[in-house]
Amino acid sequence: MDLLKPAEASAAPSLRERGQIDDRFKWDLTKIYPDWNAWQTAYAELDRKIDEFAALRGSLDGGSKALLGALALRDQIGQLEYKVWYFASLCYDQDQRDNQANAKRQQVQILFAKAAQASAWFDPELLMIPLEDVRAWMDNSRELAVYRFAIEDLYRQQEHVLDDKGERLLSLSSRFSSAPNDAYAALSTADVKHPTVVLPSGVESTLTYGQYRAILATNPNQADRAAAFHEFHKVYEATVNTYAALYNGVLQRDWFHAQARGYRSTLEAALHGNNIPTAVVENLIAQAKAGTDPLRRYHRLRKRILGLETYHSYDTAIPLVEFDRKYPYDDVVAGLPASVASLGSDYQREMRDVLNGNVIDVYENPGKRSGAYSAPVYGCQPFMLLNYNDTLDAAFTLAHEMGHSMHTVLSHRSQPFVYAGYTIFVAEVPSTLSEALFLEYMLARSNDEHERIVLLQHAIDGIVTTFYTQVMFADYELQAHRLVEEGKPVTADVLGDIYFALLQAYHGDAIDYDEQSHVTWARIPHFYSTPYYVYQYATCFASSAQLMKQLTSGAEADRDEAIARYLNLLKAGGSDHPMTLLKQAGVDLSQPETVQAVVEQLDVLVTQLEHAVAEG
Ligand SMILES: [Zn+2]
DSSP states (O other): OOOOOTTTTTTOOOOOOGGGSOGGGSOOGGGTOSSHHHHHHHHHHHHHHHHHHHHTTTOGGGOHHHHHHHHHHHHHHHHHHHHHHHHHHHHHHHOTTOHHHHHHHHHHHHHHHHHHHHTTTHHHHHHHSOHHHHHHHHHTOHHHHTTHHHHHHHHHTGGGOOOHHHHHHHHHTHHHHTHHHHHHHIIIIISOOOOEEEOTTSOEEEOOHHHHHHHHHHOOOHHHHHHHHHHHHHHHHHTHHHHHHHHHHHHHHHHHHHHHTTOSSHHHHHHHTTTOOHHHHHHHHHHHHHTOHHHHHHHHHHHHHHTOSSOBGGGSSSOSSOOOOOOOHHHHHHHHHHHTGGGOHHHHHHHHHHHTTTOEEOSOOTTOOOSOEEEOOTTSOOEEEOOOOSSHHHHHHHHHHHHHHHHHHHHHHHSOGGGTSOOHHHHHHHHHHHHHHHHHHHHHHOOOHHHHHHHHHHHHHHHIIIIIHHHHHHHHHHHHHHHHHTTOOOOHHHHHHHHHHHHHHHHGGGSBOOGGGGGGGGGOHHHHHSTTOTHHHHHHHHHHHHHHHHHHSSOHHHHHHHHHHHHHHHHTTTSSOHHHHHHHTTOOTTSHHHHHHHHHHHHHHHHHHHHHHHHO
């Protein structure tokens, strides 16, 4: 996932056309379909199966066999959807100027909307049958028993499933539900005019988000960073009312769905699917807010080391020491399996298979989607998009995405299709753990004082951006959604005030504030695309911190057990509720101590950094 990583996009190798990049650094989409004709055939097959599924309506009371038939057909549709979607979507992401790929991608989205309508009958019809009857069918059919968790979970959510008519109405709304986010994407990406500015030092720069972040992360001149900050934020100030109107669209949509399904709040609606108590988020926010002390200590330390009179949000990403070591892709690929040695040789071998499988798109090219992700293409190895630029951050991004890819490999192999996908709530555990193992590996090998400081800063910034910033974002989303739930107006001013007050609550007097930070919220993509998503980075981070401790400390027998439990978590995919799966792996997120562990970890790292700086 695309976090607010500092120091990203610096020292990029020169931009090459896609055709100039060696094939071994590009993903091979023919592993999904050999060409667009094969894709079209699969698309037609998917379309046909969707019609077949619609025709099964009214058949479920036929008993065990009828239910199994419908579930099996639904699995076939799901498997096809993965490949049909990702072939078009990955093709589009490698060059977003490709209108043909964009059109095909949209064609799939239209088909998905049709699939949602064609299957809207299923849940209400199944729920008409008493659970006791379905349980008796499952007891007598091994094939049907595979679906036990999924079926029982559906009955758990019964009170929030509408009748056939209601479900159809909601499914019809799916097409315009995405409009606020589509408009946000157009406004912030396709239609945005990036200003070209001359910075105080005389350097000219076109302030795309990437360039802007690169200046904050690499430009040692505070006046340049300040100017970049001011000019970059002017873009959002100029259209902030439009952003507020779009975000209001997101909030209203979420509240509409929550109310339509009978939830008391948008948060409850967002968490109920995974059976997560709202108290988990409320505790997370309370614990993080109570644990801002090491965060403020870190910023004060930074201010001192950087020798700044005033310390602003645009000073939080600049490195503490000069360090321009390159981490070439091939070197990191060679080292990454060694960093996970503690997880066993099978795990290492699987990782090498992915690294050498022609499923990673490594370098940037014109038109390519920014950021990084791992795409779980069912029936193939997971694909990975990177914009690798030889920096330490790029190396850690690779480690992060490899965590996702390994999770996919293990869960897809170990689970039946219905549970092959894992929830977001667990997803960021292996990715952050993979980063933590890579950090340990790098720290253990480093004999360069500067590199040690850089690594410690990297670890600390990881906690700041993956934990504190994400909890702050969650706090923001919760407060914004509550405006709508309480029937209060949503304006750019109100949204700006919430954001600004949060910055102050987290950072206290450790930073100097700029009025323009009032509009920073307008840019955050997750707010529009996936509400109530980012808190999971923080819970995952807390989980992985606790797992890391269990995997790397204590008696050998305890460690072996912890490793087995962890691999079981990855293999478990979505076969149970995430809180249950994490508990089995040794993590209890309902406990304040689990969250507190991150605060303590930051405290230790800041102390280490203080010592390293004193010695360096
Ligand atoms: Zn991620």
